[in-house]
Amino acid sequence: MRIRTGASDHNACVSGLEIAVVIATTRRETRLAFALDALAEQTLPSAAFEVVVVRGRHDGMPTVPPKGLPVRVLEHASAGPATLRNVGWRSTGAPLVAFTDDDCRPRPDWLERLCEAARGDREDVLVQGRTEPDPDERHLLYGLARSLRVTAPSGWYETCNMLYTRALVERLGGFDERFSGGTRGPQGGEDTDLALRALRAGADFRFADRAVVWHAVHPRHAWDAVRDARRWSTIASLVERYPEQRDALHRRIFWKPQHERFLVAAGGLLSRRAGVATAAAAPYVLDHASRYDWTARGVLRAACDLPVRAATDAAEVGVTLAAAARSRVLVL
Amino acid sequence: MRVALLDPTDQPDGLAAALAQAGDDVTVVSGHPLPRAFTDRRGYEEHLGTVPSMIAGLVRGGFDVAHAFHPASAWGAVLARRLGGPPVVFSLARTPTREWLVARRYRLAIAVRAAADADACSVQSDDAAQAFRRYLLCDPAVVVEPESYRDLYRQITRG
Numbered sequence A: 001m002r003i004r005t006g007a008s009d010h011n012a013c014v015s016g017l018e019i020a021v022v023i024a025t026t027r028r029e030t031r032l033a034f035a036l037d038a039l040a041e042q043t044l045p046s047a048a049f050e051v052v053v054v055r056g057r058h059d060g061m062p063t064v065p066p067k068g069l070p071v072r073v074l075e076h077a078s079a080g081p082a083t084l085r086n087v088g089w090r091s092t093g094a095p096l097v098a099f100t101d102d103d104c105r106p107r108p109d110w111l112e113r114l115c116e117a118a119r120g121d122r123e124d125v126l127v128q129g130r131t132e133p134d135p136d137e138r139h140l141l142y143g144l145a146r147s148l149r150v151t152a153p154s155g156w157y158e159t160c161n162m163l164y165t166r167a168l169v170e171r172l173g174g175f176d177e178r179f180s181g182g183t184r185g186p187q188g189g190e191d192t193d194l195a196l197r198a199l200r201a202g203a204d205f206r207f208a209d210r211a212v213v214w215h216a217v218h219p220r221h222a223w224d225a226v227r228d229a230r231r232w233s234t235i236a237s238l239v240e241r242y243p244e245q246r247d248a249l250h251r252r253i254f255w256k257p258q259h260e261r262f263l264v265a266a267g268g269l270l271s272r273r274a275g276v277a278t279a280a281a282a283p284y285v286l287d288h289a290s291r292y293d294w295t296a297r298g299v300l301r302a303a304c305d306l307p308v309r310a311a312t313d314a315a316e317v318g319v320t321l322a323a324a325a326r327s328r329v330l331v332l
Numbered sequence B: 001m002r003v004a005l006l007d008p009t010d011q012p013d014g015l016a017a018a019l020a021q022a023g024d025d026v027t028v029v030s031g032h033p034l035p036r037a038f039t040d041r042r043g044y045e046e047h048l049g050t051v052p053s054m055i056a057g058l059v060r061g062g063f064d065v066a067h068a069f070h071p072a073s074a075w076g077a078v079l080a081r082r083l084g085g086p087p088v089v090f091s092l093a094r095t096p097t098r099e100w101l102v103a104r105r106y107r108l109a110i111a112v113r114a115a116a117d118a119d120a121c122s123v124q125s126d127d128a129a130q131a132f133r134r135y136l137l138c139d140p141a142v143v144v145e146p147e148s149y150r151d152l153y154r155q156i157t158r159g
Helices: A029-040 A081-090 A110-118 A166-172 A190-200 A222-232 A235-241 A243-248 A257-270 A274-289 A296-327 B015-021 B034-041 B048-061 B071-082 B107-117 B126-136 B146-158
Strands: A019-025 A049-055 A071-075 A096-101 A104-106 A125-133 A162-165 A204-215 B002-006 B025-029 B065-068 B088-091 B120-123
Touching (some): A019 A029, A029 A049, A029 A104, A029 B126, A049 A081, A096 A104, A096 A110, A096 A166, A110 A125, A110 A162, A110 A204, A162 A166, A162 A190, A190 A204, A190 A235, A190 A243, A222 A296, A235 A243, A235 A296, A257 A296, A274 A296, B002 B015, B002 B048, B002 B071, B015 B025, B015 B146, B025 B048, B048 B071, B065 B071, B065 B146, B071 B088, B071 B107, B088 B107, B088 B146, B107 B126, B120 B126, B120 B146
Parallel strands (some): A019 A049, A019 A096, B002 B025, B088 B120
Antiparallel strands (some): A104 A204, A125 A162
């Protein structure tokens, strides 16, 4: 393990510790092992980076990092990602800090590409990389399964693939720990909040198309999908804090395009007129069906999954609406 | 000792014969085959559909030990143990690589849960043991000779 403390020239990605990878993890030890394996295969020399794993709550035996990977593991009682990530970046002296998630596998040239993208005269840089569903798991991405695809600036600045200069993240005070969740607090959104604060402070945003991270595909059953809706209660508070974030919303109101289609369909069904209901529901049903193969089996699966999809969307719209009412902004 | 070898057995060559020769009462417990086609086609972990009937067979069977060779049957066996079934040995005949663990829906979660809850785990090589430790988060015994499984059975039934 090598740590150099203090600020340094972040343009030199060739000698000494230049970049730290911070991974916050909670109860996903096997996925973390996959992430560490991927980091052990980075083309950037191992002397130029270190991995800081900040482990929140976990049960059972922790995984063992691969040999040769410069990794430090910190334990912290908090389960909140904002707190864990703050513990991680504050513990390193590297001038660049990359964030990824414990369910992601960076491609071997990831760190090299991020360093390339961060090069320049400015010290206040944030870089978002490209995220795609893991090619080894893409065949499982259907139905209610969840993954992440970011192939262009998303406007949400997901920390599964973000880089900040340390000077910038330090100046901003790191992630806002009020987003760290808890039993009643908001869940998620700390990554978007940090990036939006950075942009407001005049930081330089870059998108690194070749800095690729592969995101796991998580199978979900109906209850998981509905429960996951709670994670997005912070969308409204983000829009309240940053009105410019409306630009990242569909039609500046809807968090997801499918929410618009869902609400139109629900409105049509409430009209109790068959023609209106059919016309209103068609876009929603067709969008849902487009996620499946156009085979007899695919259509059957789509039909079976439709009620669960509708329940999931209803839960997401409900959570967003409740949060919007609290924040007094219109987000659906 | 009454030993249930869980189907799919994927067992080391000669295990059943070696156990029988040593005086053990060996029974192969199979799950109902019909749901398997449904779960396989939807990308679910193989043999997941056999779990409910396998649990019933283990709970009713009066076995001293259940020996599983596949994550789904090991998971079923640990569920059966909660309902009064026998202690569980989870053996993998293969090295649990990342590619294999993520190839089917729920395989990873099932394998981790089964390894954590089984009374003993085993693999057949040191390489496999290393991967098992890293990915399935528990230390398996390395068992090469089929006869050595009897020691594993004795250890967990004694406990």
